[in-house]
Amino acid sequence: MENIIFKKIFIYLFITFTFSHYAFGSSTSGASLLKQYVGGRPSAMGEAYASVSDDLYGLYYNPAGMKNLKREFTCMYFQQSDSNISYGLIGFGQNINNIGVFAGSLLFYDAGKIEWQNTSGNISTLSVQRDYLFTLGYSRETFKNLNLGINTKYYSSTMIEKYNATAYALDFGLLYQTNIKGLSVGAVLQNKGTPLKYISESDPMPTTLRSGIAYKLKLPKNSDLILAIDILKPNDSDIKKNIGIEYFLGNTIALRGGYKFNYDLENYSLGFGLKLSFFQIDYGIISRKNFDSVHILSFSLKDLSFKYNKNPQ
Numbered sequence: 001m002e003n004i005i006f007k008k009i010f011i012y013l014f015i016t017f018t019f020s021h022y023a024f025g026s027s028t029s030g031a032s033l034l035k036q037y038v039g040g041r042p043s044a045m046g047e048a049y050a051s052v053s054d055d056l057y058g059l060y061y062n063p064a065g066m067k068n069l070k071r072e073f074t075c076m077y078f079q080q081s082d083s084n085i086s087y088g089l090i091g092f093g094q095n096i097n098n099i100g101v102f103a104g105s106l107l108f109y110d111a112g113k114i115e116w117q118n119t120s121g122n123i124s125t126l127s128v129q130r131d132y133l134f135t136l137g138y139s140r141e142t143f144k145n146l147n148l149g150i151n152t153k154y155y156s157s158t159m160i161e162k163y164n165a166t167a168y169a170l171d172f173g174l175l176y177q178t179n180i181k182g183l184s185v186g187a188v189l190q191n192k193g194t195p196l197k198y199i200s201e202s203d204p205m206p207t208t209l210r211s212g213i214a215y216k217l218k219l220p221k222n223s224d225l226i227l228a229i230d231i232l233k234p235n236d237s238d239i240k241k242n243i244g245i246e247y248f249l250g251n252t253i254a255l256r257g258g259y260k261f262n263y264d265l266e267n268y269s270l271g272f273g274l275k276l277s278f279f280q281i282d283y284g285i286i287s288r289k290n291f292d293s294v295h296i297l298s299f300s301l302k303d304l305s306f307k308y309n310k311n312p313q
Contacts, residue, residue: 044271046258063149084112169193
């Protein structure tokens with residue numbers, strides 16, 4: 001039986017990755033905010049998250065994984081030390097009994113300021129670029145052990161406080177819990193939508209097909225070990241591979257690591273998490289070739305005991 005299951009998983013992943021190789025040609029894409037790191041936990045795990053995504057960050061990696069989320073609030077802020085770039089996130093998710101999980105977030109991006117001289121010779125300080133991404137997501141178990149999820153996205157961008165562009169996009173995800181305890185596979189089509197257009201110039205959204213597999217192993221003393229692998233095909237680059245690991249000790253302290261293959265700048269990542277009752281803090285550091293490392297710090301508030309019932313007795 002287990003051999004049959006593994007064969008099915010292998011065939012599924014093979015078809016997905018083969019399709020991704022031919023589905024997207026090589027092209028450039030815009031909407032740079034959609035390419036940023038999101039969350040201390042996924043970042044530390046090398047963003048191998050398509051088949052994990054069991055928290056609010058599933059909005060950015062696979063909305064189908066949010067099925068077991070109860071109620072969660074999360075926030076994140078980041079600023080690159082070697083540039084003026086900064087971005088942040090606030091988000092909230094809620095499980096409504098017998099309906100599913102609804103979640104929403106705002107992700108914002110600021111590229112810093114520059115000195116700008118107009119045609120009259122006057123100099124002023126302007127914001128280089130400010131982007132905002134509004135995401136609404138929904139997830140539920142549609143069939144036995146099969147979770148489905150969908151995101152709707154609205155993207156707004158302003159260049160040098162003058163040129164505006166907007167775009168819309170959708171994500172479609174699935175997550176399947178196999179008959180092997182702890183083994184799951186996931187896939188998501190991300191950022192399928194309208195181009196981002198400034199005046200007459202437009203760039204397509206960074207459409208990505210992401211697929212992965214994860215194995216969660218229960219260990220003694222209330223500890224867990226997660227091993228995850230993702231394979232991605234963006235529309236503007238070659239196939240990429242991410243691997244990640246997480247060891248959660250006593251449901252309190254987490255140690256994480258990851259590695260990325262076929263990336264221009266990134267390779268390995270490390271991080272940790274600390275969970276105290278309903279509060280969780282996650283930190284990740286991403287090493288970049290010839291650049292300063294990126295540090296991601298995020299906070300979450302979780303109430304695992306609360307659930308809204310639409311039919312109270």
